[in-house]
Structures are given as structure tokens and as C-alpha cells.
Amino acid sequence: MNGVEKNLQRIQLGIRGMTCAACASRIEKGLGKLPGVHTAAVNLAAEQATVEFDPAQIQVAQILAKIEDLGYRPVTEKVEFRVKGMTCAACSARVEKGLNRLPGVVMAQVNLATERATVTYLPAQLDFQQIKAKVTDLGYGAETLTETGKAVVDREKAEREREIREQKLKVIISALLSFPLFLAMLSHGLGWHLPDLLTNTYFQFILATPVQFGTGWQFYRGAYKALKNGSANMDVLVALGTSAAYFYSVAFTFFLPGGQVYYEISAVLITLILLGKMLEAIAKGRTSEAIRKLMSLGAKQARIRRDGTEMEIPVEEVQVGDLVVVRPGEKIPVDGKVVEGTSAVDESMLTGESLPVDKGPGDPVTGATVNGQGVLVIEATRVGKDTALAQIIRVVEEAQGSKAPIQRLADVVSGYFVPVVVAIAVLTFIYWYWRTGDFTTSLLNFTAVLVIACPCALGLATPTSIMVGTGRGAELGVLFRGGEYLEKTHKINAIILDKTGTITKGKPTLTDYRSFGSWQEREREWLSIAASCERMSEHPLAQAITAWAEEQQLPLVSVEEFQALAGKGIKAKVGQQPVLIGTVRLLEETGIDMAEALPMKDELEGQGKTVMLVAIAGELAGLLAVADTVKENSAQAIKHLQEMNIEVWMITGDNRRTAEAIARQVGITNVMAEVLPQDKAEKVKALQQQGKVVAMAGDGINDAPALAAADVGIAMGTGTDVAMEAAAITLMRGDLLGIVTAVELSRATMSNIKQNLFWALIYNIIGIPVAAAGMLNPIIAGAAMAFSSVSVVTNALRLKRFKVKW
Numbered sequence: 017m018n019g020v021e022k023n024l025q026r027i028q029l030g031i032r033g034m035t036c037a038a039c040a041s042r043i044e045k046g047l048g049k050l051p052g053v054h055t056a057a058v059n060l061a062a063e064q065a066t067v068e069f070d071p072a073q074i075q076v077a078q079i080l081a082k083i084e085d086l087g088y089r090p091v092t093e094k095v096e097f098r099v100k101g102m103t104c105a106a107c108s109a110r111v112e113k114g115l116n117r118l119p120g121v122v123m124a125q126v127n128l129a130t131e132r133a134t135v136t137y138l139p140a141q142l143d144f145q146q147i148k149a150k151v152t153d154l155g156y157g158a159e160t161l162t163e164t165g166k167a168v169v170d171r172e173k174a175e176r177e178r179e180i181r182e183q184k185l186k187v188i189i190s191a192l193l194s195f196p197l198f199l200a201m202l203s204h205g206l207g208w209h210l211p212d213l214l215t216n217t218y219f220q221f222i223l224a225t226p227v228q229f230g231t232g233w234q235f236y237r238g239a240y241k242a243l244k245n246g247s248a249n250m251d252v253l254v255a256l257g258t259s260a261a262y263f264y265s266v267a268f269t270f271f272l273p274g275g276q277v278y279y280e281i282s283a284v285l286i287t288l289i290l291l292g293k294m295l296e297a298i299a300k301g302r303t304s305e306a307i308r309k310l311m312s313l314g315a316k317q318a319r320i321r322r323d324g325t326e327m328e329i330p331v332e333e334v335q336v337g338d339l340v341v342v343r344p345g346e347k348i349p350v351d352g353k354v355v356e357g358t359s360a361v362d363e364s365m366l367t368g369e370s371l372p373v374d375k376g377p378g379d380p381v382t383g384a385t386v387n388g389q390g391v392l393v394i395e396a397t398r399v400g401k402d403t404a405l406a407q408i409i410r411v412v413e414e415a416q417g418s419k420a421p422i423q424r425l426a427d428v429v430s431g432y433f434v435p436v437v438v439a440i441a442v443l444t445f446i447y448w449y450w451r452t453g454d455f456t457t458s459l460l461n462f463t464a465v466l467v468i469a470c471p472c473a474l475g476l477a478t479p480t481s482i483m484v485g486t487g488r489g490a491e492l493g494v495l496f497r498g499g500e501y502l503e504k505t506h507k508i509n510a511i512i513l514d515k516t517g518t519i520t521k522g523k524p525t526l527t528d529y530r531s532f533g534s535w536q537e538r539e540r541e542w543l544s545i546a547a548s549c550e551r552m553s554e555h556p557l558a559q560a561i562t563a564w565a566e567e568q569q570l571p572l573v574s575v576e577e578f579q580a581l582a583g584k585g586i587k588a589k590v591g592q593q594p595v596l597i598g599t600v601r602l603l604e605e606t607g608i609d610m611a612e613a614l615p616m617k618d619e620l621e622g623q624g625k626t627v628m629l630v631a632i633a634g635e636l637a638g639l640l641a642v643a644d645t646v647k648e649n650s651a652q653a654i655k656h657l658q659e660m661n662i663e664v665w666m667i668t669g670d671n672r673r674t675a676e677a678i679a680r681q682v683g684i685t686n687v688m689a690e691v692l693p694q695d696k697a698e699k700v701k702a703l704q705q706q707g708k709v710v711a712m713a714g715d716g717i718n719d720a721p722a723l724a725a726a727d728v729g730i731a732m733g734t735g736t737d738v739a740m741e742a743a744a745i746t747l748m749r750g751d752l753l754g755i756v757t758a759v760e761l762s763r764a765t766m767s768n769i770k771q772n773l774f775w776a777l778i779y780n781i782i783g784i785p786v787a788a789a790g791m792l793n794p795i796i797a798g799a800a801m802a803f804s805s806v807s808v809v810t811n812a813l814r815l816k817r818f819k820v821k822w
Contacts, residue, residue: 025070037433061809234251254289258281278459321338339394352394356392433471444788510663609636732750
């Protein structure tokens, strides 16, 4: 990485006013030409841009100014708060300078006299909690003066509702003014007799003009800004087509009276297109429901204990180390660990697991999960943007704002679309005028070509499906880091599964025990002695035996002369009885007869279990078998993957005998055993060299090199410890069935995208020639154009109903 790239800053910002893929393309090109801008990617459906730039060459404010100059509105938020602790101008200058350096801050001003700071920032990039944290880092305090707790979710909702209200008002006004014109048009074709007023050209002019230059002014404004910046979009097509019909009618109203006027075409076209934009806005609002649901999961208030008293504060003001009191039935406000109380916590919002999880002192808890019947006192360990919920929201937002490779086709086509359509429309006019000499017919066909073309549908085909698909994935506990990975997942034809913690639980468990000789009648006694001795050891196998004994409520006894013997086991004394627990070699050294236990030992080891023999007072007492047990759904998930024609491999550092025993349990025939962690990535590459698209699933930490080498890396998350940066996909439940969900959802999303692209392209491929052939009324063309983008978004929304097949 060179020095320039190291200094790049990345921002995300919302953009309003885009109408089609040409708009997104124009913004990308415009920003890309700015000095200091490294990359710019604009997502039409998400109405969001991601820009990488060098802050030494260009400031955020200049980027926003360029977007405004291009004719669009960047989304910014302003917050005002009190800064405590400033004593002089140097203090206020320090705070102002520090805030202005925050990524996502457009402008920060600090007034020493009023002790107030006003910060304009990008809500898609940071929130008030981060601004406040910066002030605190600088050594001052920040006191909220404006509501910020629900700002992100409420602002998005309010912005969307405001846009829909504006569109509805325009549609109503346009429809009321256009309806009499539409009636007049019908009367000509059907021979109806209407009042003379409705057919009066001056009256029609009075009705059509407010539609053309009032409710339809947005198309002129958009067209002007597009053309001013050397490009063209849907607004250009609408403005050209409706203006042609309107000004043709004006000419025959005031300068050449007696000719046919077509005010209804321009007015009804604008009304239909506005109706389409309104329906599109409503439908697009539903594509981001998953994000709003996630945002609404968090608690708004927190009850903290300070100086012996309890107080309620906004959750944004909770700090690391605060003691948070959570009463029965309340949401846990932040991530933390329990310091007092016991309860059962509903973690279904994170893991999808419906059964509550018992929590007590020392156990971790996650913000937005729901406390059960007990009162918990929690020490806050992660707050604000660092909580698991905030990380999930960030991953989903970035995924929804990203572009999938399949979108490149639509972007290329959209870049040339409008100029080509205008050229076809002009040629259509010339052809019909040359053929018929009829200006009116030529004009109507020219208008029909312009309005039938719809770059909107093409631009929305991919991003809307990506938005809905990634949102649905989050609801199902599958987090895609970007559209690229959502697309790539459907191509997987081989997957490597790490054994420990992926196929298995990653935690040894006592699976078998057997009594021998005189100890068969005293089974509980020798188990109690063995557990008491193992309690003295820190070995994972010993901990598995101790945990089992606690579950069985075995009484533990006093142990003396405990000694751990490396590679053999342990020896100790209970009362006057010497105790040995360990390998055959350990017991052989003391001359203990083990013949009775050896057949069962060999059988259990053949199943991949670790066997320990127990001898008490010189006599074989029993046998203990410990194994890392297979997760409940592993075999089912692997069967599903194989049915989906995906080759499944297991990789492990264990010996081949143990590895193959686990593989047999879950139905895997391809086993990579005795593989060191640093060599796992090479195994991934070896499969890739065979031409396979390889996924790798692991815990996201020690498997990081292999996850990075795979075409699709899958981290088995655990809800509170989500390795989101290690992989392309994170499974919140850590369940292999999540991989099946990810692949099926990817396939469903890609199918949906292809449907959208097909209909968007076929619509234009068929519609434009039909219009050019003079076989399409401009009003019907306008209606088709208005509803084409609505149909694409509606089709994408079908992914919200995606369900797994198992």
C-alpha cells in the first residue's frame, strides 16, 4: 500500500433527488473528477454514496458542494450541545479543531461565550455518541441540548414520509387538473358530448400549465442540472417529451388557432410519472425495513447506579464501566457483564434461538436482548458504536450500500441510455415526417419514444434486490458484508468446514463411563473420587469431567498429593487410597490389570473419543471417555449442502483417526486431517486451483488466513463475539444451517436480480421499437414507463418473504 492510500479517508452519505441509474452514474463521475477523490460509488436504491478521498487535498464540505452543484441534495444533520469545562479561547479552538477532524463532520463551530457547539455531520457516517466521545477525549464534557437518541431511525423514517407526502400532494394536484383534459380526450374518441368549457383550448391551457411548470417543474430542474453537467437522465426524457406536446398545443392555441391540441398528453404523462415515483418511493421505503427494525431493537433509556443512587439517562450517555440496572422484562441497554443477580435472557434477536439463556455473575450480556424474571446489575463494557447491535447495523448498512459485480452491466448501459433514446426519438420524428408529412403524427411518435424509455427500472434492478436480500439475511442471522459476497455465494461448489467449533461444539464433554470389578457396585463413589481429582487440574478434559460431575451433583471429596504427569494423566491420594487417572501407559507402570477395559477403550477411540482409565487403591475402577461433540444440526446441514451439489470437506489439526470418526458422524467423506493452522490457507488454494469456487467456514480468529484466501469466508459468530471483519459472511448463531440459509438466499437474490434485469431490458427492447413504429399512444407509453420501476422494486420485495426450506 502506498503512502497516498494510507491517508485515505472513507465517508458514507445519503443523497436525495436521484431518479434513475444515470443520476447515480453522473454523481460517481462528478465526484471522481474532484482532486483528491480516490473512489466514489453511488447506490441508487439505498440513496447512498461511499467516497474515499485524501483529506489533505479535499474536504468533506467540497464533496457535498459538488453533489449540490450536480443537482442533488446530500443528507446532513445538525446537532447543538453544551461543552463544559472550557476556560479560554484556546479551549474552544481545540474542541472545534478536534471535531472538524472527525470523519463525517462537515463543519463544527464552538462558541466560548455561550459554551455551545454546533456540528453539521453526515448521519450515515457517525452519530452524536461519537461526537460526544471526541469532546470527552479532548478533556471536556458534552451535555445534550437536542434529542439524538433515536435520531438515525427517526430521521430516515421522517425523510421518507416527507418525500411520500410531497409526491402524494403533487399527484393529487396533477390528477385534479389533468382529469378534465383526459375527459376531453376521451370525448373525441368516443363521441361524448361535454360542456364546451372542457373542450375550450384556453381553458385546457389554464389547466395544463400548472401541471407542466408546477408539479412537473422537478423534471425541468433535474434536466437542467443534468445537461449543465454534461449528462442526461430520465428527467431529460420527460421534460423533452411533455414539452413537445405542451408547446405544440400552445402554438395551436395562440398562434395557429383551429388545429388539434394535446394538452392532455403532457398533463396526464406528468401525472402518471409522478404516480409512479410516489409508488416507487413507498416501495423503496420498504426495502430498508430490516435496518429500521434492527435500529428499533435497542433500548432508548438506561437505568444506571452512580454514587449509590439510581438514575435514568439516555442510552447514548452510558459510559464504559457504568453499572446498569436492568429490571425484569426490560431490554438490556448496552453490552456488558453481569456483576449482580441471576436471570434468563432472551437472545433471539441476535441468535434466533428461542430458548432464554441463563445469566449470572461473570456472564456476558448483549445490548437489545431482553431480561427475564430477575434483576441484573451489569457493568457496561461496550457502548454506542462498539456494541454488537451497532456492529450488525453497520455491516448491514454497508452491504446494502455496496454494489454487486452484476450491476456493472446496468451501469454501463445506463450511462449511454438517455442519449441513445433521444437520438432514436429524433430519428423517429424525422422518419415519420418524411414518410407522412404530418407534423402531429411525427410529434406523437417522438413523444412516445421518449416516455416509454425508462432507465429507472434498469438502475433499480440490482440494488433493490441487494438491499432486500441483505436485510432478510440479517433477520435470519446471516450477515453479508457486501453485495459482492451475496452474489459470489451462489457460485460456491466446494466448502471447507473447520472441525472444532464449526462442525463440533468446540467444548469437550464427558460422553461415556464404565465401571469394572468390585467398583461396579460402587459406581457413584469412584466417579466422585475421579471428579474430585480432576477438579485439581486445569486441562480441558479435566474441566469436562468436573462440569459433568457438577451437573450430576456428585459429592466431591478432599484430595491430597495431587500431581499432574505430562502426557500420561494425574495421580493423587483420596484418604489413604492412591488414585491414577490417565493413559494405558500410566497404569501399566504400576502393574494394574487393564484387560477388561481394553476392548471398550479401542471401540471408543475408534469413535474419535479420548479415553482415560481410572485406578483406585491398585485396582481398575472405571473408564471415562471425553469428546468434542458434534453440533445438533451439523449432519442435517451437511446433507443439505451435498444435495445442493456443493462438495463438502472437513479440515482439522486432529489425527486422522479422530477426524474420520467425526466425519462419519456427519456424513463427510472428504477429510483433511493433521493440518496446521498456518497451512489451512494452502488447502483452500489447492481446491481453487482445481477450478472450484471455495467457501471456508471457521471461527473467524485462528482461521483468518484461510477465510481470507477463500472465495467466500464464513465466520461462525456467537452473538456477542462476532468476528465481522474476518469473513465475507457472519453466522450469528454459529450453526451450520446458517450456511445453507446463506447459499439459498444468495441463489434466490441472484435469481431475483436476473428477473429484474430481464424485465427492465426486455421492456425497453420491445417498448422503444413499438413506439418508434407509431404503435403506441404517448399516454399508454407514459403509464408503462411510470410503472416499470415500481414493478422492479415490487419484485425485489418478494425476497422479504424468503424462507429456508429445512
